[in-house]
Amino acid sequence: MRARYDYVIVGGGSAGSALANRLSADESTTVLVLEAGRAxxxxxxxxxxxxxxxFPSGNPLYDWAYETDPEPHMGGRKVPHARGKVLGGSSSINGMIFQRGNxxxxxxxxxxxxxxxxxxxxxxxxxKRMETCVAGADAWRGGxxxxxxxxxPASSPLFQAFFEATGQAGYSRTDDVNGYRQEGFAPFDRNVYRGSRLSASRAYLRPVRDRKNLDVATLAMATGLRWSGNRVTGVDVVRPGRRHQxxxxxxxxxxxGAFNSPQLLQLSGVGDPEVLRAAGVEPRVELPGVGENLQDHLxxxxxxxSLQPVSIAPWLKKWKAPWIGAQWLFFDSGVGASNHFEAGGFIRTNDEVAYPNLMFHFLPIAVRYDGTAPEGKHGFQVHIGPMNSDVRGRVRITDADPFHHPSILFNYLSTENDRREWVEVIRAARHILSQPAFAAFDGGEISPGPSVDSDQEIIDWVAQDAETxxxxxxxxxxGVDDMAVVDPGSMRVHGTEGLRVVDASVFPTITNGNIYAPVMMVAEKAADLIAGNTPLAPEHPPVFRAGEGMPLYPPGDPRNEAWDTRAEVPSAARAMAPHEKETS
Structure with a gap:
């Protein structure tokens, strides 16, 4: 490492990889990426x-293994939160589902x-600038x-049954949930290319590692910021062997990210003075919003x-691992080449929301995220949860030790609206999975099971079983309000000079889908703001908005002739039969 750089990027994860690529494109600019994890x-x-x-989740070689404080509305459970401990950050260990949001x-x-x-x-x-949509570029997608x-591909019999069941339940298909119309069901885009994960590191960082003005230091943990007045002038770093520099x-x-960036700000004296003093840190810049407004999807x-042997359950048997590995390694194919979250969709669970508040991930196996399956049986499942919850939490340091994880609390299930939406979510999913298309496959619901039926039973089960x-x-x-931390026109931290934040923590509200794509978009836009480039001009292609007389397909698509051009995609409240909406 050199003694000084024009830009020091703390974190070689999703946003950091993109920023390093874009900022180092100027040969006169020196850039250092500090990644606390490994290569x-x-x-x-x-x-x-x-x-x-x-496999990486929960493994200390790959995962920082955060967990929440006891969640008061989930029976005091501590909810584990995996975060990538490696270049590429969480994009190196996530589910590879690419969703922009609505x-x-x-x-x-x-x-x-x-x-x-x-x-x-x-x-x-x-x-559009950041993506190559293999399915094809258009007014909404980059190429x-x-x-x-x-x-x-979503080609297995279970995926086909899922698509057919969504139609029987009253919902429409869409061509691309990241394009003209998010609402509906379709195969999903994935950060998988030629059979391998395409993390932010592989996509942005690895192709430019030979630039002479770009250095990447792994196993380099930033422990604090250096100051001159309110200007940040550098970073304190600990390398292997506790070497300080x-x-x-x-x-x-x-x-x-949403945990580490507020933690480092607070450790460096930026935040709510009461929180800082309680942790033994002298306040430098008063910003009460640091660590507040924390959001997530539960x-x-x-x-x-499944009554038929059509799931991928047999491939979980350990003796098949060598064959899976060989197919993937030598041919970029086989079971190992897919994340298996190949399709899903978005719906509205009630008529009060303007756009989808529920996302489905369909999986052709009954398995938990850690790989545990119910007795190795054939099965299928949907991953579901409210997308726009009004629950808010916080991240706070409890002492001045940078190696101690901060206190994290999301307050899951703490609002009446959140609990109401959870009941709607479960009933909408059950409505789809009970359609005739699944009759030949369905051997019965095993989680949560038929004993969980009333509103309160559903809430109790979610509190007991839900994961992040x-x-x-x-x-x-x-924003610019009293609780805002980052200036939206420059990404600078309010009240400071020489300090910016670019990652998921700067979202004012969470998007209704997986957040990797929005993080990368924020990084792309921030790169122009930081470098002083002319921002890309806004684009205004039409997008589907329920209830506004929009055609189901992009204007001019001949398929619209088969539909009333004022056709409206129904919410779950209207798609479900009246007796199915009744609560116990």
Whole structure:
């Protein structure tokens, strides 16, 4: 490492990898990436084989293994949160599902004061710049970006039954949940390319590692910021063997994610003075929003056994692992080459929401995220949970030791609206899985099972069984209000100079899907803001909005002639039969 860099990026994860690529494109600019985890070696199948995604979580070689404080509305359970401990960050260990969210998410961002340039029209060109949609580029999708993504084949009998069942339940198909119309069901885009995981590190960082103005230091943990007045001038770093050193910086960009970025801010004296003093840290910059507004998606697995041997359960047998590995290693194919989250969709659970608030991931096996399956039986499941919960939590340091995890609390299930939506979510999913299309396969619901039926029984089961969808965000939000942390026009931390934050923590509200794609979009847009480049011009292709007389397919698509052009995709409340909406 050099003694000084123009930009020091703290965190070599999703956002950090993208920023390193874009900022180092200027040969006159020196860039250092500090990654506290290790390198993402190409010879490591647990990172690069898509089907191996269950193994890194909980493994200290790959996972920082955070957990929440006892969640008061979940019986005091501590909920584990996996975070990537490797270059590429969580993009090196996640489920590889690529979801932008809904156009309405970004229009909601723009409704906050000072956020007008973060609406869908301004974000769309950055989504397009970062991606290569293998299924084809169009007005909504990019065709020449670093993130190449395959679309799930979703060709097994169980996937076909799922699509047929959604139609029988009253819902429509869509061509692309990341395109003109999110609402509906379709094969999903995945960060899988030629049979391997395409993490942010592989897509953005590895292709430019030979740039002379870019250095990447792994096993390098940032422990604090160096200051001159309110200007950040560098970073304190600990390397293997507890070797301490400091690096000077023209600017420091925090890309540690929703836990690490607020933690490092607080350790460095930026935050709520009461929180800082209680942890033994002298306040430097008063920003009460640091660590507040924390959001996430909670999810459950609704599981059924299968009467027919058509799931992928037999491939979980340990003796088949060598064959799976050989197929993947030598032919980029086979069971190992898929994340198996190949399809799903989005619906509205009630008529009060303007756009989908429930996402389905369908999986052709009954299995938990850690790989445990119910007695090795054939089965299938949907991963489900509210996408726009009004629950809010916080991240706070409890002492001045950077090696201690912060206190994390999401307050899952703490609001009446959240609990109501959870009941709607379970009933909507059961409505789909009970359709005739599944009759030949369905051996009965095994989780939660028929004994969980009333509203209260559903809430109790969710409290006992739900897991995080691993989408922590919003803990250092952009904006200009009293609780905002980051300036939306520059990504600078309010009240400071030479300090910016670019990661999921800057979201003002969580998006209604997996958050990897929005994080990468934020990084792409932030790179222009930081480098002083002219921002990409906003784009205004039409997007489907339920109830606004929009055609089901993009305007001009001949398939619209078969539909009333004012056709409306029903919410779950209207798609379900009246007796199925009744509660016990």
């Amino acid at each position: 993402d070696f190409l010879v490591d199948p647990l990172i690069h084989m898509p089907a191996a995604l269950m 156009a309405g998410d970004y229009d909601k961002w723009a409704s906050f004061e000072g956020m007008q340039d973060w609406d869908y029209a301004h974000c769309l060109p950055y989504f 020449s970006g670093p993130l190449k993504m395959e679309r799930g 400091s690096v000077e910086a023209g600017e420091v960009i925090l890309c540690g 999810e459950v697995y609704l599981q059924h056994t 969808a691993l989408h922590p965000s919003c803990s250092a939000k952009m």
